[in-house]
Amino acid sequence: MSGTFVTPQPRPELMELPAYRAGKPAAVVPGLTPLKLSSNERSEGPSAAVRARLLEEFAFNRYPDPMNTELCVALAARLGVSAEQIVTESGSLGALRLLLDVLIPRSGGGEAPAEIVYPWRSFEAYPILASVAGATGIPVPLAVDGTNDLEAMADAITPHTRAVFVCTPNNPTGPIITREQFADFMRRVPANVLVIVDEAYTEYVDDPEALDGIVAFSEHSNIAVLRTFSKAHGLAGLRVGYAVVSRELADAMWRIRPTFAVTALAERAAVLALADTEGLAAHVAEVQHGRRAIINALRDVGEHPLESQSNFVWFVPRDPDSFEACAARAAISVRRLDGGIRITVGDAAATERVLALIADAEH
Ligand SMILES: Cc1ncc(COP(=O)(O)O)c(C=O)c1O
Structure with missing residues (x-):
């Protein structure tokens, strides 16, 4: 037999597809608990x-x-x-x-x-x-x-x-x-x-x-x-x-x-x-409260977050690189997509850390 062997190949059109990019884990920062707010998960898990x-x-x-x-x-x-x-x-x-x-x-x-x-x-x-x-x-x-x-x-x-x-x-x-x-x-x-x-x-x-x-x-x-x-x-x-x-x-x-x-x-x-309707209701109430607080905090510092009916808040920061870097220093991972940032709303403790991040990042 002559010629070159070609090993089995995937369908070529699939190689044009963008790879699915999952939310990143939070950076490890000594003294801080990593907080992953990049994939819209329920941060505290099921009840x-x-x-x-x-x-x-x-x-x-x-x-x-x-x-x-x-x-x-x-x-x-x-x-x-x-x-x-x-x-x-x-x-x-x-x-x-x-x-x-x-x-x-x-x-x-x-x-x-x-x-x-x-x-x-x-x-x-x-x-x-x-x-x-x-x-x-x-x-x-x-x-x-x-x-x-x-x-x-x-x-x-x-x-x-x-x-x-x-x-x-x-x-x-x-x-x-x-x-x-x-x-x-x-x-x-x-x-x-x-x-x-x-x-x-x-x-x-x-x-x-x-x-x-x-x-x-x-x-x-x-x-x-x-x-x-x-x-x-x-x-x-x-x-x-x-x-x-x-x-x-x-x-x-x-x-x-x-x-x-x-x-x-x-x-x-x-x-x-x-x-577990009780556990779900408590979690949902906490997230609804958290998203309001995060939206208000972003507006207070002059950003323009969109209204959210979900467990995340989206905004296009004046300086996305600097916001993302500041989040990493606080051991918080957020999701950067195009020019915007999406922050998952977690439990009350997570929201406190996000509010501190917003105050810090916008100084
Ligand atoms: C809008 C939307 N649909 C579907 C999914 C997929 O969720 P899962 O496959 O975990 O049910 C996601 C996950 O992020 C999502 O944001």
Whole structure:
């Protein structure tokens, strides 16, 4: 045999994708406890009630229930949907990837690839998942107030569009979409386009005008909702989230879902966390209080943070390099994206340190 051997190579188009960048850990500074506020996690983790019961008589030797029946039934009761409309996965990221796998046709035979419209700046993973699914991503810039610009997103829909991602509250900016804005948008979305409402931060919302994706799901047949236990429930490390979808989509998703995508421990933690309404309410109240204090402190020093309905605050500092460096000296990691900074709102102690950082950084 002659010629050069070529070792197996990945699909070349994948090498063009931006790599997913996770939030950095906090710098080690002698005498200070590192405080990671770069990934919108619940800083204190799930409540003591959840932790205490998690390992009680836990059977490590058994495979998980492949359908996560207990969790799906508990979620269905909580959300007022059927358990057959819920698909659990390894995080809502896993659920979104699975949903796109069943939705986006594999292009071949010369037809144009499907298009996915998504807001930008928004969640890092959207452009990556759209490309992995074989679709053309159509990013639509946010409105000036940091919300998804639903009018422009509706304008971007073409006959090739198969899905539109809507992120409310939007990561990394923080504001929500109102029911009214969404109703106007849905009037313009063709029935064959799936609107995927990503509500990873829904528990933190207290604006009475805010869209509730589950209510919208009950009113339209072309809506899917993504939710997660990674944020307000404090289980990011266990990886469990879900999609609420039509029975047809759910059936297809279960057919191709990796059998044990959600571990037994993750399912158990999610069931306990869902029942822990008191612990969740206390955590959410603390974050809502903290985000107000951080927004006010930033405004007091002349910065312009956006209103947030989430567990983070976004602003474009006058001097982002200096703010980030000051945070590192205080052993706090924040998230720098383009010219802006996103700070996760943690518990009261974390908020105290952020307020001290703001005072220090702005001198
Ligand atoms: C808007 C949004 N959606 C989804 C996710 C994914 O969360 P997970 O896969 O942990 O459920 C995140 C995580 O940061 C997010 O910000």
